[in-house]
Amino acid sequence: MSTDQTATPSPGPASLLPDTLRAALDRAGVDALWVSSPENIRYLSGFTSGRDARLLLSAQPTLYTDARYTVQAQEESRFPSFIARPPATLAHAAPAVEGLRVGFEADHLTVAELERLRAHWQAGERPATLVSTSRVIDTLRQVKTPDEVARVRAAQALADEAFAAVRPFIAAGVRESDVAARLEGFMRERGAGSAFGITVASGPRGAMPHGTASARVIGNDELVTVDFGALLDGYHSDMTRTVAVGNPSEELRRLYRAVLEAEEAAVAAVRPGATGGELDAVARDLLGAHGLAEAFAHSLGHGVGLAVHEGPSLRAASADVLVPGMIVTVEPGVYVPGVGGVRIEDLILVTEDGHEVLSRSAKELL
Known part of the structure; x- marks a missing residue:
């Protein structure tokens, strides 16, 4: 040598x-x-x-x-x-x-x-x-420079473009792995990579928070959770959408509405001075009011930048204080074995007077 x-x-x-x-x-x-x-x-x-x-x-x-x-x-x-x-x-x-x-x-x-x-x-x-x-x-x-914010913003914009292009393809009869391949292919054609192993979890597999895309064929009347991000110029993005195929059951709709309510409330609470624990509690308490506290099996979110998972931490015990320039995810989810699951995730920039939602992809209205 x-x-x-x-x-x-x-x-x-x-x-x-x-x-x-x-x-x-x-x-x-x-x-x-x-x-x-x-x-x-x-x-x-x-x-x-x-x-x-x-x-x-x-x-x-x-x-x-x-x-x-x-x-x-x-x-x-x-x-x-x-x-x-x-x-x-x-x-x-x-x-x-x-x-x-x-x-x-x-x-x-x-x-x-x-x-x-x-x-x-x-x-x-x-x-x-x-x-x-x-x-x-x-x-x-944890606190990003303006240049770093611009790079994360660009990575998220590309992820939004990829999701818009692939969303019509998510249908009954399509394999989860094919959805993931299209997302990754779209990003690679534009000079980016995948920020992490893409989650596409349909039907009962939706109960797995990290259900990496499998060969399972998406069925009718199911929910499909898609968690992915772009890796562009060294910086990551991270987003999750849960989409409906056909006419999901009322129980699946109930789960979706509860998670959407918790996600939107937690996003609205993002501001300088808030702690990770306080934000986690906003979502966790709302899900608890729906009888779903035990089904929320992970923390609310995390920082994103050069690593897709970094500080600050948005979890129940976190004393991390948000300051302008931090970029965090807000991603409550519920997971019911044998039934399915829902997660909705936005990427958020903490600003001087509150926050800016960087992820622009539409959320399903069930």
């Missing part, structure tokens, strides 16, 4: 670390941070192949990746890059972390990699102190 190494010229003695990042490290009680989350690497450095990279966030940040990405790192990374494979990368970083408290992302770093860090950074006369951290950068990512 080659260990050829290339380092870009040093930018000089001045620190490359902005004040906001330095403050985040100070709050975490560390001098530097070894970043392993692909989303955080892209957010900090601009490098788009974060799965094959690491970033030492310090007074002189350095991106570490291998020779497959030499040109890409030079073109994309706002920080100097060092091109090699472990253990050469860890040896190169060792002098920079001597005697420092170095945080690692406990939610992302493997145990094996942590052991390698210990072997290379804690063996000298001035060993680094390795500190477990959580959400140091993830918390910063």
Whole structure:
């Protein structure tokens, strides 16, 4: 295995670390941070192949990746890059972390990699102190810049276009997998990918919140839940619509109306200062009034951006406070085994005076 190494010229003695990042490290009680989350690497450095990279966030940040990405790192990374494979990368970083408290992302770093860090950074006369951290950068990512908002908005607009194109195709006799394929094909033809495995859950399969599209043929008089999003220029969208095929039963209609009421009430409550727990309670209490509290089997929503699931959290125990610039989903659902299920999801931008609904696809009127 080659260990050829290339380092870009040093930018000089001045620190490359902005004040906001330095403050985040100070709050975490560390001098530097070894970043392993692909989303955080892209957010900090601009490098788009974060799965094959690491970033030492310090007074002189350095991106570490291998020779497959030499040109890409030079073109994309706002920080100097060092091109090699472990253990050469860890040896190169060792002098920079001597005697420092170095945080690692406990939610992302493997145990094996942590052991390698210990072997290379804690063996000298001035060993680094390795500190477990959580959400140091993830918390910063919760509030989107205007450019990030524009990218999520574009991804959602494409998802809305895809749904409008495919909605007439959702009919009795069509396989769930064919609906998913058309959605994904529409997005790929326009330069995007699927944000996650597309859910198309019809009839009794609607009782599965993550019912990935199967070979099941959609029947008449059923509800079909479609959960998908676009991945465009690194940013995700996320939406769910439950649609009617034929003439669903009154019980299915009742479930739909209850979820729609809860979803619209929770969306209306999105504003700066609201907590994730408060918003979850709005939807959960309304569904409880319909006798469906136990059928609401997941949290109300989550943040969306470089990851399709990120902070803030909209769940019962969440103390996360919404502020302008956050983008969240609102997606109550009910799931009744043997009967079916309903979920309706909108993508919401928190604004200075309330919110903006980014998802524009129409909702069924049952």
